[in-house]
Amino acid sequence: xxxxxxxxxxxxxxxxxxxxxxxxxxxxxxxxxxxxxxxxxxxxxxxxxxxxxxxxxxxxxxxxxxxxxxxxxxxxxxxxxxxxxxxxxxxxxxxxxxxxxxxxxxxxxxxxxxxxxxxxxxxxxxxxxxxxxxxxxxxxxxxxxxxxxxxxxxxxxxxxxxxxxxxxxxxxxxxxxxxxxxxxxxxxxxxxxxxxxxxxxxxxxxxxxxxxxxxxxxxxxxxxxxxxxxxxxxxxxxxxxxxxxxxxxxxxxxxxxxxxxxxxxxxxxxxxxxxxxxxxxxxxxxxxxxxxxxxxxxxxxxxxxxxxxxxxxxxxxxxxxxxxxxxxxxxxxxxxxxxxxxxxxxxxxxxxxxxxxxxxxxxxxxxxxxxxxxxxxxxxxxxxxxxxxxxxxxxxxxxxxxxxxxxxxxxxxxxxxxxxxxxxxxxxxxxxxxxxxxxxxxxxxxxxxxxxxxxxxxxxxxxxxxxxxxxxxxxxxxxxxxxxxxxxxxxxxxxxxxxxxxxxxxxxxxxxxxxxxxxxxxxxxxxxxxxxxxxxxxxxxxxxxxxxxxxxxxxxxxxxxxxxxxxxxxxxx
Amino acid sequence: xxxxxxxxxxxxxxxxxxxxxxxxxxxxxxxxxxxxxxxxxxxxxxxxxxxxxxxxxxxxxxxxxxxxxxxxxxxxxxxxxxxxxxxxxxxxxxxxxxxxxxxxxxxxxxxxxxxxxxxxxxxxxxxxxxxxxxxxxxxxxxxxxxxxxxxxxxxxxxxxxxxxxxxxxxxxxxxxxxxxxxxxxxxxxxxxxxxxxxxxxxxxxxxxxxxxxxxxxxxxxxxxxxxxxxxxxxxxxxxxxxxxxxxxxxxxxxxxxxxxxxxxxxxxxxxxxxxxxxxxxxxxxxxxxxxxxxxxxxx
Numbered sequence: 034x035x036x037x038x039x040x041x042x043x044x045x046x047x048x049x050x051x052x053x054x055x056x057x058x059x060x061x062x063x064x065x066x067x068x069x070x071x072x073x074x075x076x077x078x079x080x081x082x083x084x085x086x087x088x089x090x091x092x093x094x095x096x097x098x099x100x101x102x103x104x105x106x107x108x109x110x111x112x113x114x115x116x117x118x119x120x121x122x123x124x125x126x127x128x129x130x131x132x133x134x135x136x137x138x139x140x141x142x143x144x145x146x147x148x149x150x151x152x153x154x155x156x157x158x159x160x161x162x163x164x165x166x167x168x169x170x171x172x173x174x175x176x177x178x179x180x181x182x183x184x185x186x187x188x189x190x191x192x193x194x195x196x197x198x199x200x201x202x203x204x205x206x207x208x209x210x211x212x213x214x215x216x217x218x219x220x221x222x223x224x225x226x227x228x229x230x231x232x233x234x235x236x237x238x239x240x241x242x243x244x245x246x247x248x249x250x251x252x253x254x255x256x257x258x259x260x261x262x263x264x265x266x267x268x269x270x271x272x273x274x275x276x277x278x279x280x281x282x283x284x285x286x287x288x289x290x291x292x293x294x295x296x297x298x299x300x301x302x303x304x305x306x307x308x309x310x311x312x313x314x315x316x317x318x319x320x321x322x323x324x325x326x327x328x329x330x331x332x333x334x335x336x337x338x339x340x341x342x343x344x345x346x347x348x349x350x351x352x353x354x355x356x357x358x359x360x361x362x363x364x365x366x367x368x369x370x371x372x373x374x375x376x377x378x379x380x381x382x383x384x385x386x387x388x389x390x391x392x393x394x395x396x397x398x399x400x401x402x403x404x405x406x407x408x409x410x411x412x413x414x415x416x417x418x419x420x421x422x423x424x425x426x427x428x429x430x431x432x433x434x435x436x437x438x439x440x441x442x443x444x445x446x447x448x449x450x451x452x453x454x455x456x457x458x459x460x461x462x463x464x465x466x467x468x469x470x471x472x473x474x475x476x477x478x479x480x481x482x483x484x485x486x487x488x489x490x491x492x493x494x495x496x497x498x499x500x501x502x503x504x505x506x507x508x509x510x511x512x513x514x515x516x517x518x519x520x521x522x523x524x525x526x527x528x529x530x531x532x533x534x535x536x537x538x539x540x541x542x543x544x545x546x547x548x549x550x551x552x553x554x555x556x557x558x559x560x561x562x563x564x565x566x567x568x569x570x571x572x573x574x575x576x577x578x579x580x581x582x583x584x585x586x587x588x589x590x591x592x593x594x595x596x597x598x599x600x601x602x603x604x605x606x
Numbered sequence: 607x608x609x610x611x612x613x614x615x616x617x618x619x620x621x622x623x624x625x626x627x628x629x630x631x632x633x634x635x636x637x638x639x640x641x642x643x644x645x646x647x648x649x650x651x652x653x654x655x656x657x658x659x660x661x662x663x664x665x666x667x668x669x670x671x672x673x674x675x676x677x678x679x680x681x682x683x684x685x686x687x688x689x690x691x692x693x694x695x696x697x698x699x700x701x702x703x704x705x706x707x708x709x710x711x712x713x714x715x716x717x718x719x720x721x722x723x724x725x726x727x728x729x730x731x732x733x734x735x736x737x738x739x740x741x742x743x744x745x746x747x748x749x750x751x752x753x754x755x756x757x758x759x760x761x762x763x764x765x766x767x768x769x770x771x772x773x774x775x776x777x778x779x780x781x782x783x784x785x786x787x788x789x790x791x792x793x794x795x796x797x798x799x800x801x802x803x804x805x806x807x808x809x810x811x812x813x814x815x816x817x818x819x820x821x822x823x824x825x826x827x828x829x830x831x832x833x834x835x836x837x838x839x840x841x842x843x844x845x846x847x848x849x850x851x852x853x854x855x856x857x858x859x860x861x862x863x864x865x866x867x868x869x870x871x872x873x874x875x876x877x878x879x880x881x882x883x884x885x886x887x888x889x890x891x892x893x894x895x896x897x898x899x900x901x902x903x904x905x
Contacts, residue, residue: 112857184854190828191811191856196769281829287812288827321684322692327702352814352823352852354832357728364720368713375709376702382676383701387693389686400681407673411666414713418720420727421659423822424644424652427814427852492640493818495852498860504848505640 060562071155072562073140076162078458080137083162084130087169089529091125094118096522099482103515105503115499116182117201121172123185124205127301128212129169131443135308136161136219138450139247141458143223145553145560146241148232148568153225161219168211175204184497186294187268189279189287194272202272206265213258220251220258227251232552234571241551241574242325245332246311249339253300253307256343261297264290288353295346303342305439306406307335309446310377313399316453317381319549320396321388327380328574334373341370351419352426360419367417374410378403393547394468398449401476405441409434412487427497430490433483440479448475448528455532456546460558461539467531474524481517485510550575648819648847648868649836654726655822661719665712727821730755730801730835737800737840738871752803752833760803760835763794767806767813767826769855770862776878780805780831788881793865797874799840806832811856817849817866825853838868 060066067075098118101110110118140158144151152158175181181201183192192202227248231240240248267278268290277283279290310331318325325331345366347359381403390396412434416422425431448471455463490496492505501507545554554577556565572579642663646656684690732755733740740759754760764780766773774794777783796802806815808826816823820836838845851862869877 112860116854116857116859182857188812188854191854196811196856286829288830322686324694324696326695327697330697330702330706352825352832353827354825354830357724365717368717371713372706372709376706378673379705380702382673382680383695383698385677385680385684387695388680388684389690389692390681390684391686400677403677404674407670411670414666414716415659415662418658418662418716420655420720420724420822421644421662423824424655424659424818426823427816488641491642491644493645493849495816495850495859497854498850500860 071151071159073144073152073155073158074458074560074562074564076158077137077139077141079162080133080140080165081458083166083169084134084137085529087125087129088134089525090173091122091130092522092525094122094125096518098122099515099518101499102501102511105508105511106500108500110499112499113182116184116497117180119497120181120184120187120201120205121176124172124181124208126439127185127305128208129165129172131305131439131447132216132301133165133212134447135247135250135305135443136165136216138243138308138312138447138454139223139250140219142454142553143226143244143247144230145457145556145564146244146551147227147230147235148552148555148565148571149226149230150564152222153230154222157218157222161215161222164211164215164218168208168215171211172204172208175201178204181205186298188294189268189271189290190281192268192272193280203269206269209261209265213262216254217258220254223247223251224255232568232571232576238329239571239574239576240332242314242328242331242335243308243311243551245335246307246314249335250304250308253304253339253342257297257300257304260293264293264297267293288350291350291353292347295349296343298349299346300339300342302438303339306442306446307339309402309443310335312446312450312453313381313402315551316395316399316449317384319453319547320391320393320399321385322391323384323388324575325380326383326386327376330376331380334376337373338370341366341373345370348417348419348422351422364417364419368414371410371414371417378407378410393452394463394465394472395449395453395547397469397472398445398452401472402441402445402449405437405445405476405479408484409437409441412437425490427495428490429486429494429496432496433486433490436479436483436486440483445475448472451528451532453547454553455535456539456542457553457558457560459536459539460542461535462542462546463531463535463539467527467534471524471527471531474520474527476524478517478519478521478524482514482521483517485513485517489514545577548577548581550577552576555580645818648817648838648842648845648866649821650731651727651821651834651836652819654723658719658723658727662716665716669712729753730760730803731837732757733759733761733801733837734799734840736798736871737837738797738874740800752805753835754803755801760801761797762803762805763796765794765804765806765815765826767808767810767815767851767855767862769810770851770858772813772815772851772862772864776881780807786882786885788878788885790881792863793846793867795867795869795874795877796838797871798838798843798868800871801835801837803835804833806834812853813851813855813862814853815849815864816852817847817864819847820849820866823852836866838866842868843870843873844868 067079070076097110098115101107101115140152179199179201181187181197181204183197183202183205187202187205190196227240227244267276270276271278271280271285277285279285279287281287314325314331345363347355347363348367351360351363412430416425416431416434452463452468455461489507489510492507492510494501494507501511542558544557547554553560555569569576569580644656644659646652730753738761740761762778762780764775764777764783766775771791773789773791775783775787775789777787804815804824806824806826807830808828810828812828813826814823815826815832815834820838821834824832824834826832845868847866847868849864851859851864855862
């Protein structure tokens with residue numbers, strides 16, 4: 034917004050200036066500049082900061098629960114508070130942390146990676162962010178009254194006014210509506226941006242894999258969110274306006290809710306992990322110094338996972354009264370998803386194979402991601418076999434599985450993204466020492482917390498219980514898990530300290546500290562408001578490699594005539 | 607090539623792990639129940655679920671070791687060193703098609719395991735010779751889509767979830783149970799070696815019926831009836847199996863426990879008669895008290 038500019042042309046065939054400034058306005062500063070901004074980078078930063086705050090809140094809620102469960106028959110928390118805590122923890126982590134932080138990364142980096150000046154609809158982009166803020170405020174406002182206590186799935190009839198009459202469930206419904214609208218508006222924006230604003234030469238086969246992931250994330254959001262919006266509206270009218278959509282005593286069906294909820298809820302899992310996959314696919318090749326292995330297979334498997342992800346929702350409902358045929362259909366569908374997911378993991382390992390792996394913190398988080406997510410994928414196959422699921426569902430085995438997928442999958446991906454892109458966002462490098470400390474604390478803490486939870490489930494401990502009797506080894510298992518959760522929290526804290534410290538004291542990064550592959554590293558760190566003065570023509574999946582090679586060629590062969598297509602890509606000195 | 611050497615090594619390693627695991631699970635399977643294997647032992651369906659779980663576990667451990675092994679090996683072997691140059695490989699179609707097909711084949715194997723064991727998990731068997739002799743016409747469940755034993759005879763019990771207790775009604779037809787049907791709360795009493803079928807529903811919010819040693823979870827959802835079965839071996843007469851509600855049902859979800867007490871058929875019939883008498887006595891006492899109160903109120 035500093036410069037009112039006119040784009041003359043995007044395809045560069047002659048070395049003419051691409052953007053002409055007619056007039057330069059003084060840059061706005063202070064907090065009003067943040068509130069009124071439509072710059073995708075500032076909105077992206079606000080997304081990242083806000084969602085990280087919610088991550089800390091959700092994490093604190095988790096620690097309180099772990100404290101309560103560290104002893105059998107503990108009385109630290111009463112049942113009402115405990116139910117409120119797991120409801121807020123799940124809802125916060127999903128709707129206020131993982132989904133929107135991916136939107137934050139997408140906001141900041143999609144336009145940069147495709148060589149665009151901003152998102153397609155900058156004002157809608159600001160609307161997305163402020164709707165998220167509104168959703169978070171409405172939901173956390175309930176802390177001062179009655180937070181919801183129906184779990185993040187809010188199954189009726191428990192969530193009906195008859196059983197939970199206070200406003201907590203309503204606050205949850207409005208959170209779903211507001212964050213849902215935020216994501217929907219954002220998804221349309223991403224789709225329009227990626228479809229229309231790619232740099233010259235960037236066909237679908239040269240789209241960075243993170244952008245592929247955000248594209249598919251957007252399509253899934255557009256398909257899944259209207260369903261949950263409808264479902265929560267029905268719940269709202271059930272609660273306040275006398276309808277009976279989910280009330281069996283008046284012809285309604287609690288199972289209808291479960292189908293609608295999971296028709297959204299399962300794609301939501303892929304909405305959360307696919308952008309994480311995208312981050313891994315960007316970071317791994319950079320630090321292996323090797324091209325990504327099987328670009329097409331990874332892009333195709335992203336699309337296939339999303340498609341299949343829309344067809345497996347009832348595997349969350351194997352214990353409900355359902356015909357065997359339905360159970361078999363959803364079991365086999367869930368099996369099918371394991372294939373493209375496995376392909377991705379194999380491709381990532383093959384990307385490391387015969388590379389020269391540089392153990393930067395971002396790479397460590399990627400590797401931690403692969404190793405951890407693999408376990409979540411494997412336990413997912415156990416849960417897909419419905420007779421086995423009958424024993425495992427709604428126990429701590431499922432709690433372990435979902436944290437291996439979402440914490441191992443999405444959150445480790447997010448941390449890889451933070452360490453990889455922090456220099457681009459701030460212009461400064463983060464401390465590698467603190468980064469590695471944080472990684473090891475998080476990895477060890479995570480495994481100690483959640484591996485044992487499989488055994489807790491197999492030992493008969495259902496999820497969402499505020500207390501348990503000390504039968505079997507439950508007290509021991511729970512104590513181990515609680516200790517692990519505090520190690521994990523310490524790891525997160527180290528990264529938070531690292532971020533704050535590096536903002537002021539980190540070494541200056543320069544435009545391309547990692548010698549990376551994609552276009553965001555072509556501009557300065559942090560990028561100027563208009564992102565790029567010139568946009569190079571894209572000739573491969575790794576435009577920065579091409580540019581570096583061309584610079585090397587031109588500087589080495591000074592005096593000689595440049596190779597024929599050289600003027601096509603204008604290079605900033 | 608290093609690649610083929612590594613694969614053959616991995617294959618041999620995988621085979622060794624497979625054999626070791628199979629042996630471990632075969633000889634010490636029960637020792638792991640509740641730690642790495644689900645609980646079982648109280649009923650054939652729970653046992654078959656545990657068997658299916660172990661089969662998947664063996665495949666899972668092999669995949670886990672294989673993939674994590676490749677990951678750690680490549681990190682160690684290909685770490686950046688002076689003079690090392692990364693191979694600029696962009697893919698290998700044959701390899702990629704190979705592992706896609708390989709992953710699919712593993713899942714076909716798992717599906718075969720599941721379909722092989724499914725009938726013994728889903729379909730109830732006949733009661734054994736030591737079980738309750740069920741006369742045709744009494745205590746016999748009927749009507750699809752409930753699965754019944756081949757001879758059509760089972761002891762039917764109606765399970766009803768309520769905030770925060772389970773109610774058990776001992777009746778053949780749960781939708782039309784006689785008003786004087788015997789019932790109990792929290793503890794279900796059943797005869798051993800008898801196929802017991804359950805009609806599970808809920809009267810307020812959703813609950814989930816789960817006694818780990820007697821098989822998996824079956825949600826009790828208001829407005830619906832769910833079905834499962836179990837058959838406790840004769841040697842467990844006198845044993846109490848415990849479990850608890852597995853679907854969030856409100857603030858005291860954690861305290862909604864359930865017990866199944868297995869007894870001999872003779873003891874079961876004695877207990878049932880005693881319940882009937884007790885309930886009748888309590889009803890009579892209540893009726894008497896009611897009429898007394900009415901007499902007091904009428905001047």
